[in-house]
Amino acid sequence: TNPRSGSSQAAAADGLPKAQKVMVIGGDGYCGWATALHLSNKGYEVAIVDSLVRRLFDHQLGLDSLTPIASIHNRIRRWKSLTGKTIELHIGDICDFEFLEEAFRSFQPDAAVHFGEQRSAPYSMIDRSRAIFTQHNNVIGTLNVLFAIKEFQQDCHLVKLGTMGEYGTPNIDIEEGYITITHNGRTDTLPYPKQASSFYHLSKVHDSHNIAFTCKAWGIRATDLNQGVVYGVRTEETEMHEELQNRLDYDAVFGTALNRFCVQAAVGHPLTVYGKGGQTRGYLDIRDTVQCVELAIANPGRPGEFRVFNQFTEQFSVNELASLVTNAGKKVGLDVKTTSVPNPRVEAEEHYYNAKHTKLIELGLQPHLLSDSLLDSLLNFAVKYKDRVDTKQIMPSVSWKSIGSKPKTLTS
């Protein structure tokens, strides 16, 4: 029904189809790299903007991806040699507006997908300076992107990665961005109330408010993708060659629930359930991340419109994930145990959770639901690389309550 859906081509002035240009900010990261390749494969013209600061965090904290990952330069060279497709690369920090201006002026994107933030809740809770870095990096970076669009590329569609964690765990259904409230006999549709629970999640709430304002004041068109927890590592494109392989984080700072459990199972570490394990969240396969972003780009909103989509496909509690991984482990011959870890976070461990996620389905999302075959493949993947696992990085070391104001030096 939507003429632009599923196609990266739009008619140019000369009548010939012209590829849409997409800037992928944070394109060296987990979601960004998979998305950049996917969009390039689908015929979009892609430019990656990344400061590579994520690789620096790993060095500084002594962490590493389960999978060996090539440098961004080699990744892009390999993609070119395999497919003939060029991905432009702009290395720099989006908090540096001069750099960002240059990237916008030279590439002139039709859409900017913004993954480029510090995205770990535990990282943001290590110490004061990392809390402040997270909010500064994310909020100022996003403000700069908004100014760049306003000044240099007014019609550019901003596709911004938010998180389902912005909503917290209210005792009512979570809607997609807005809620219609009838109060004292009057009705309005207002931004859904936010209750974030780390300095990282809060930075996303700040971004959402800033973006909503600029849509209204400047006529920017933006789509906020409130993404759930992403799992998996393979996508059609990253599978094509070892040098295209994506990162997979399993450590307690950057690793996320299901990915962590699979690696834990592979190395024989008991699954680390925090607290009671009733924490329920939305999850999605990384193959759906790339699909959702493409759908958002292919179906932009109107100028001035601030759209919010909840980007996940299924809800699970931590206990449910643990038992899924335990069963899948059995099938591939792993004896998986579970251990209850004192919760390092401040969060409800048993709560109501029912979040809507129909808007991306309406645009055509075909979900890859969590299946035995995905768990098999992820477990086998983890087994393949298990010698690379540093088991000291598995237990949580960052506590929400004991974060201090002094820089935490991370020598062992």
Add this chain to the structure above:
Amino acid sequence: TNPRSGSSQAAAADGLPKAQKVMVIGGDGYCGWATALHLSNKGYEVAIVDSLVRRLFDHQLGLDSLTPIASIHNRIRRWKSLTGKTIELHIGDICDFEFLEEAFRSFQPDAAVHFGEQRSAPYSMIDRSRAIFTQHNNVIGTLNVLFAIKEFQQDCHLVKLGTMGEYGTPNIDIEEGYITITHNGRTDTLPYPKQASSFYHLSKVHDSHNIAFTCKAWGIRATDLNQGVVYGVRTEETEMHEELQNRLDYDAVFGTALNRFCVQAAVGHPLTVYGKGGQTRGYLDIRDTVQCVELAIANPGRPGEFRVFNQFTEQFSVNELASLVTNAGKKVGLDVKTTSVPNPRVEAEEHYYNAKHTKLIELGLQPHLLSDSLLDSLLNFAVKYKDRVDTKQIMPSVSWKSIGSKPKTLTS
């Protein structure tokens, strides 16, 4: 009923009454100076923390207070010579944590009243660098105050100045901080949705979310005072001597509605009504600002509690204010005209507005409602200083829509 209400005394370990220590961050500013003197007068032990950056803004933009104001050093000396009371002074930027740590460790406040932010909406909309300065200064400054409380003064009550502008102009009644929502058959009380409409107002929304989180995660006790537009200049203490006089801003960047109208009337400038003039907001007399802050301090919440009070006493539309000032002008012999100025802001010019403000009344606030005598006195005050008015600063020069990314040099 509340044992601490109306008194700054609490029993110390030795049984003797011990004055409560209040840190007034931003104590050289309009609200902060009046509050610091009021609290000192009432027997609180007061320390002012201020970077004096507000005086720098004036220099840089070529603006000045209607009233001549003494240096902070002379203000404090004069207060001491008049009353015998000492106000401590810590000059520095709260974004500098080392400085803030030192101030907290040496003064050990029982309460910290936080006025110390860049508080002009137009200032935040001048150019990209001032937009970013505003969000950085306000958000990081507040994060530092939260860390300082957590680390050095766990029991310190944070009294934080927010703004009624955080709520925007929803089509339903505005509650005090929270709203109870029944949705699909379930009910929860959630943070009231925020719709701020400048980078300044947004910075306050960010602060509110950050503070709410730290109350929950760290057990901080905080009161967010969502203040309306303040008018007036005299308070019991600032009237005592010329050197104690408060600032009064009338320019288009820092001046606020009613104060501006009185100065405009005094110099024979037509009252500058932006757009249709139906913009309705909450207002309060500066004598009520100091009273409300004292009430909040005297009645602290529980550890972990995040209280939100709407701090204003009456609602007016811009058109209503214009006609009140016109009539009051007539009585003191001024022929007051009104002019409609194209609205430099992006905001609704006609809208529903009904905001609750009962919580401070319940604590004992005795409002100074806007009266003829206040308007008389404010008009006469403005007439007294009218030779100091730079009429070029009256018309708005900052536009919400045409803010750019380049630094705006402000040479004439």
